Amino acid sequence: MKEHIPSRVHPAASLLRGAAVLGAAAMVSKLLGVLQKVPLQNIGGDEAFGIYSIVYPFYTLILFLATAGFPVAVSKFVADSVSVGDTAEAGRILRHASIFLSITGFIFFAFLYFGADLIGTWIGNRHTVPAIQSVAFALWFVPLMSVLRGYFQGMQNMIPTAVSQVWEQLLRVTAMVVFLYYTTSRSMSSDMVAAGATLGSAVGALTGLLVMLYYRLKEKRSIRLSSRNHLDVMKEKVHPPLSSVQLFRKLMAYAIPVCLGAVVVPILNIVDTFSLPRLLAVQGFSEQQAVEQYGVYARGLPLMQMVSMLFSSMSVAIVPAIAESKAKKDWGGLSSRVGNSLRISWIIGLASSAGLALLSMPVNVMLYKDAVGTWTIFLLAWTIAFSVLNIVTSSVLQGLDAVKIPALHLLAAAGVKVLLNVLWVPHFGIRGAALSAVLSFVTAAALNVIYLARRNYIQIRFKDDLWKPIASTVVMAAAVWGWKEGVDYSMGLIWPDLSARVTATAVTLTSVLMGALVYGMALIKLGVLNRDQLNMIPLIGNKLAAKELK
Template identity: 45%
Template sequence: MKRKQSNSSASLLKGAAALSIAAIVSKLIGTLQKIPLQNIGGDGVFGIYNTVYPFYTLMITLAAAGIPTVVSKFVAERRAAGDEAGEMKVLSTASWAMLSFGAAGGMLMYLGAPLLAEWIGSSQLIPALRGAAPALLFVPLSAALRGFFQGQKNMMPTAVSQVTEQVVRVAVMVGLLLYFTAQGAAESVVAGSALAGSVFGGAAGLFVMLLYWREYRKTDCGRGDRSAARSGGNKSLLREMLRYGIPICLAALAVPLISLVDTFTLPRLLAFHGDELKVMTAVGVYNRAIPLVQLVTMLATSLSMLYIPVMAELNAKGDQEGIIRHTGLALRWFWLIGLAASAGLAVLAEPINMMLYKDSIGSATFAWVAWSAAPGALAAITAALLQGLGRVRAPAVHLLAAALLKAALNVLLVPQHGMTGAAIAGIAAYGCAAALNLALLLRRTGLRPRLADVLVRPAAAILAMMAAVLLLRLAAAASLPPGRLAALAESLLGVLLGAAVFAAAAVRARLITAAELAALPRYGPKLVQTLRKLRLLR
């Protein structure tokens, strides 16, 4: 019996690891695909895409967020009771509900595209809205099937389908972009083709899930009462699932809200600056830095998830000393990493802009947007720590408050300062979410960080890093010919030098110990050795 439990636990851990890796890979692909999108389509297409995509994300969240969690919970409960017919009934009910919600949402998005574009303030968005709409036929049903297999403690179907969905989506997007740009199509049509990649990706993800479902039905564990799988579910079960799933969905809605604020405010606030295409081009320039900031916050979010079970266990044991120790360490590391990322992106804004997007237009706005990475990383870790301590809803409420602040500041700043105003509003919004989370966390844990540790010494390390990178940039400008290849060299060397100087300065300022730096996987010992050779570390 013990061996069986051990094997089950090991299998579950492997599945969880596969699911985590798949989530990171999927998010990485989804973030970095915006670079070829801008390179092929240009800033106008980029702006239209980034205006519509948050709304598409909202629709997907409404239709499918929480469904895998809900279905997995209900399936696991029935599986534990040996009720295979009940498992099939859960899947059947969820599948019919998702098909209905997805079809209704897709039809609403397609037919309502002209009205929605009018609300947002640009008719350029209509093809993009319609291009993404059919994806709602596939993604919600995939979510139901993923939840079923997760309830079976089989995470591999979800992992494979997630990665497949993203790979197909990006591949089709790039192919359609190349085709329509070669045909000389209008920017709105090209952006619509890019959003259509979501349809093919969603279909591919569903196809993978159906293959796993077919294989499952062939096995002995799938040969139970199939009449439940063929029926349309039942209303009482659906009500029970919705009652459990709606709070999860509402919490998930908080995440895309800040991006959605830009969707509904920027086109109208910028309308007086020129025609609709010029407005979309300005939005595209504004969005150049956002994929890199999202990459930082995505990695921070993924890593912060590791703290949820740790904090939950410490909280259950009543280990207040352990809670304070882990909280202090996590806050310090994520704050320093976020600051270093923000400062590095800001000081290297021009060469990174040139390297990724072929020109340096909007580099000042790029630098402003970069500073949202630090509060974004802090918001991610504080949210995870609060969730681990049982405060699940508070981070979502704080993100809602941040979205409201973003909307208000956009109205105040964008008409006067353009995209720089939107970037400043973004810094303030993520700062608001991080500050509210932090205030609640400090009150809950009793942790009292010192001002010198939080601001003064980190500022000294950041200034040292920025000074070193600026000197490198001056040397590069004097010795390298202008162009994209030179920008690539300047960016990569700047990142390496900045990381080394910041690490050395942080250790000297006792923000990070040499032992903590050496404990970093793979590169930690090499970094410490290099810093000692350069006499930046004792």
């Protein structure tokens, strides 16, 4: 009701706007992230790319442990405090979380930097040691940056997070390319090339932190100015303030289950980090060859992660929005938010999987110069739909305070990944690892959806929610396949001497545009989305909604 939110944007509008802002920032930052891996593979080679791809999931795991779920907890409790007008408590939450995570960041930095030799032994590849040490420096900056992002997200102000994401990634990519050219121009080993690439993460993290500190200082100046000009600013606390110990316990009680859930996501990648080199050895690969094979396997990961990271950023807006609806007992708004978020994620994820699978060959040649590992990319493409669905359903469950459930479901998925890697990688190599990744994400997403359905948070209508999106995807796939083959054949006739990479680029980009157009039309014609849901789609949603009304 309006009287509960007198100075804030309506919750539904806030969710859509916040999701759109973060989604756009994620698209830009993840595109930069994918682009950084292209020169790394092109210039550094598959071995350096393999080392980087082995180390980075381990760093991500350590990062989740260092932040311990606090950013999500800060977002949730700041949203709760602000919804009842207790902005002072929101500030205390930020201060306590900042102190704690600054300490944990330095502890985990020491673990990575001074324990790099031991970690390299655990992984089974000592070529990773320099890269592990260089990426450790990012832990000086990322934890505090993450807390500040959580604070502003809890205030339902997504602009600081969006801006810092873009600047972080831009400086990270720039630094990585500079270090890449520096190390390769001096004919350094693949170990040092990969270390230079991972050092870019620290440069990006420092940039992101500085941006967040700028917004925090700007906010504090605004609050001081408001206090001087308005004597009627609320000074009365809604509830008696918690002691520092009580507040810390409250944060920990929520953050630890969230951390466990978040940690399992990189654990799915860590399974590959620790198992693939050893399991590939069963096929007769040497240590260096195993790293190169991992590099080929990793070609598909940035493409898969691009869409997944888009929804990871958008889902950040879901947690405080759903928590707010639940706190105000706005069950209609809660149901609408949950249903729309899940439906949009499934529709976009499914189309992205099908599109990447169909275009796996030209995409591979366009980005990585040759077609090695195309079948692996084809298989990994199908993780997108279920990874996206898992991300969004996990965020919904966190907003509903069911923070342990995603963790348990992801642990089950990690178990599936381990088992299938052991069974399939010795026989099918990196293709076995790709297929096991698909089935592990299917497991996690399905368990989350079943949990929500059994508790009546969502209602699954098989015709509208399953068959119509699949039918729209089939129509799109047919159009993309026909267009791809036609463009490839035509360019071969008209420009027979054109390089394979240029041809693949033209085929990929035009096919993506054709696929988006046909998919949008199919969604409208089959009535898959209503006007509100169309408006949620970034960039093209408003145009699709206008067409749907005609």
